[in-house]
């Protein structure tokens with residue numbers, strides 16, 4: 239895939255109110271793009287609008303709720319005939335406590351991270367197909383999709399589902415000229431990870447993550463994974479014989495899990 243600049247495009251980004259999505263939206267606005275921002279809390283998107291009121295539109299929605307996504311879709315249709323880049327970043331993380339196995343947790347996480355992503359593709363695919371500027375779908379998976387990690391039964395599975403879905407979609411949209419990329423962030427300092435009570439190796443700032451993402455998105459890399467040291471450690475772990483991989487994984491299990 240050849241390189242396509244992330245300037246002067248119409249870009250829709252979900253989960254833009256905090257963390258990675260907010261930093262990415264700020265960078266994309268600064269680069270002169272028209273940016274449509276989505277998350278549940280409209281008030282937390284107002285600061286992005288104030289950066290460039292004529293180039294930023296707010297479409298608030300809960301991607302886990304079909305009715306909310308339906309009205310989001312009509313809002314998008316009212317705003318524009320085409321979108322050049324869709325960045326599917328809205329996400330949540332809940333870790334499982336196996337002493338109180340809770341399948342409702344799986345439902346909450348999957349509804350946002352995976353089904354929510356699919357709903358957003360459904361809501362925007364016709365707009366991407368109208369783009370004359372090499373349309374691109376970018377979905378945020380996670381380094382947690384690389385191999386099974388303790389307490390990530392739901393979160394890791396939701397992000398592995400994102401990965402698998404986008405691998406298939408890249409094949410099925412190829413003939414239509416829609417590119418697909420998958421992003422695998424390691425630990426990024428955001429409200430989502432500030433809740434974590436375990437060590438986060440190679441933690442990076444959301445601004446550093448955005449630099450990696452913009453570089454990868456412009457290069458149209460299929461997999462955008464960072465930071466490299468964490469990604470390679472997890473890939474090596476995934477390649478180990480099962481007994482060794484299991485033993486290494488056990489060393490990460492908390493005493494009270």
Ligand SMILES: NC(=O)c1ccc[n+]([C@@H]2O[C@H](COP(=O)([O-])OP(=O)(O)OC[C@H]3O[C@@H](n4cnc5c(N)ncnc54)[C@H](OP(=O)(O)O)[C@@H]3O)[C@@H](O)[C@H]2O)c1
Nearest residue numbers: 253255256257258277278279300301328329425426428430
């Ligand atoms: N931070 C990391 O280390 C890390 C690592 C790997 C992958 N990721 C992924 O990167 C993405 C961004 O994470 P982050 O760390 O920046 O988290 P964050 O700061 O908590 O941001 C999550 C964003 O998603 C929105 N959101 C959550 N639930 C939503 C829903 N039901 N409908 C619409 N929007 C919703 C939130 O806004 P509202 O609350 O206003 O809806 C917020 O804008 C997520 O997909 C996450 O899984 C993060």
